[in-house]
Amino acid sequence: MTIAIARSEKGTVAEAVRELMDTFASSKIKMLVYFASTKYAPSEISAKMQSSFPLATIFGCSSAGEIFQGKMTKGSVVAMAFDDASLVDVKVAVVKNLSRKIDVRDAYISFERHFGAPVNEMKPSNYLGIVLVDGMCGREERLMDAIGDRTNVLFIGGSAGDDLNFQSTHVYANGKSYTDAAVLALLKPAAPFELVKTQSVREMGVELVVTKANEEQREIVEFNHRPAAQAYAGALGVSVHELAALFPSHPLGLVIDGEPYIRSPKHIAGDSVFFHCSSVEGMPLSLLKLTNLIDDTKETLARSIAKLGGVSAVIVFNCAHRALELEYRHLTDKYGAVFAEVPTIGFNSYGEQFIGHMNQTATMILFR
Amino acid sequence: MPKEVAEMAGKIKQLIEGIIAERSKGNEMLAKVVKTKLILKGINPAHYSDQSEDDPAIINKLENMQQNLKH
Numbered sequence: 001m002t003i004a005i006a007r008s009e010k011g012t013v014a015e016a017v018r019e020l021m022d023t024f025a026s027s028k029i030k031m032l033v034y035f036a037s038t039k040y041a042p043s044e045i046s047a048k049m050q051s052s053f054p055l056a057t058i059f060g061c062s063s064a065g066e067i068f069q070g071k072m073t074k075g076s077v078v079a080m081a082f083d084d085a086s087l088v089d090v091k092v093a094v095v096k097n098l099s100r101k102i103d104v105r106d107a108y109i110s111f112e113r114h115f116g117a118p119v120n121e122m123k124p125s126n127y128l129g130i131v132l133v134d135g136m137c138g139r140e141e142r143l144m145d146a147i148g149d150r151t152n153v154l155f156i157g158g159s160a161g162d163d164l165n166f167q168s169t170h171v172y173a174n175g176k177s178y179t180d181a182a183v184l185a186l187l188k189p190a191a192p193f194e195l196v197k198t199q200s201v202r203e204m205g206v207e208l209v210v211t212k213a214n215e216e217q218r219e220i221v222e223f224n225h226r227p228a229a230q231a232y233a234g235a236l237g238v239s240v241h242e243l244a245a246l247f248p249s250h251p252l253g254l255v256i257d258g259e260p261y262i263r264s265p266k267h268i269a270g271d272s273v274f275f276h277c278s279s280v281e282g283m284p285l286s287l288l289k290l291t292n293l294i295d296d297t298k299e300t301l302a303r304s305i306a307k308l309g310g311v312s313a314v315i316v317f318n319c320a321h322r323a324l325e326l327e328y329r330h331l332t333d334k335y336g337a338v339f340a341e342v343p344t345i346g347f348n349s350y351g352e353q354f355i356g357h358m359n360q361t362a363t364m365i366l367f368r
Numbered sequence: 369m370p371k372e373v374a375e376m377a378g379k380i381k382q383l384i385e386g387i388i389a390e391r392s393k394g395n396e397m398l399a400k401v402v403k404t405k406l407i408l409k410g411i412n413p414a415h416y417s418d419q420s421e422d423d424p425a426i427i428n429k430l431e432n433m434q435q436n437l438k439h
Contacts, residue, residue: 141408148405356408
């Protein structure tokens with residue numbers, strides 16, 4: 001099994017892609033996935049990557065910081081290449097116009113034609129889905145619903161970033177750059193793999209039930225039949241004026257079988273609280289408190305590697321909120337070092353996907 | 369319970385059980401994933417019994433889910 005990684009922080013697309021090509025020189029690449037800072041013009045880097053590796057299936061997205069074996073970087077492009085020994089097959093599809101209507105049928109038809117098997121009969125132990133989605137579209141929940149309704153194959157991934165400018169995020173496939181779109185890649189790896197979701201929070205023992213919400217806008221109007229901002233602040237024992245300052249350290253989460261699916265608050269408007277992920281009326285959200293991000297990630301990674309029986313490569317979709325928290329605490333280098341022993345690429349994302357959509361989480365793919 | 373009430377209850381539980389059985393085919397890990405998908409949609413299987421009222425909005429969500437797997 002051969003999986004190779006490469007990185008460049010050269011100033012231009014041509015120079016950066018040339019450096020990746022030089023690193024991968026001896027590899028016969030079947031599939032290449034990459035994450036790139038928006039300092040590289042989206043349409044230019046997508047076209048250049050495809051023309052530089054014409055025989056490979058290539059996809060990726062823009063990022064808000066990159067991860068490369070042992071390092072957290074900015075203003076770079078990171079890539080992972082798979083050969084025949086590491087990947088049996090792959091098919092990529094683009095789902096466009098997410099803001100108009102989310103329809104994954106054409107993507108799934110293309111998967112079925114390519115693999116010669118119905119997606120609703122594919123075994124999740126044999127196939128793996130990667131989803132990369134425009135991080136500014138606000139449609140990830142519906143997308144993940146549509147993806148998960150039609151197959152048991154698990155899709156994991158992240159929402160594209162744009163170096164924290166929050167202007168325009170891009171997904172890349174077929175030598176093109178797309179907005180308002182998602183790239184779905186269906187992989188049949190040659191060896192076992194493990195999908196991991198990790199977050200560093202603990203429940204504080206307080207539950208806020210969503211009693212009025214505007215799902216499409218990711219707005220919660222009321223918790224426990226009280227104005228949302230008041231109820232949230234009350235649960236933390238602070239005033240509404242003090243609430244926003246506690247958002248990063250005290251998000252909310254839907255806890256399923258002890259596993260939190262975090263909803264990060266974004267801002268307060270009137271009595272409402274807006275989030276980076278929607279919640280449905282009737283949903284009980286637990287008040288959470290951050291724990292040790294480095295130790296939690298290290299332990300999760302070690303446990304997952306042991307379960308898999310070894311690892312040859314890791315792809316990480318790491319929430320930009322986590323990256324900011326690490327910067328604030330001067331722990332960025334320490335977090336990068338968690339991935340020092342394994343060939344790893346990843347990016348800081350505007351949302352993470354695993355079964356559903358969530359925030360303040362790292363989702364990971366471990367390849368044995 | 370009056371007959372007309374009995375006929376207007378329990379369909380959600382039936383649909384949930386059908387979806388989990390059809391999708392997991394007895395595989396516990398898959399059953400857990402399907403339950404998670406349902407809870408993320410706002411439908412917690414633990415909250416529905418044979419006596420639960422047939423809420424058309426929830427039934428519609430579940431029937432869509434059932435249909436989507438077939439196509």
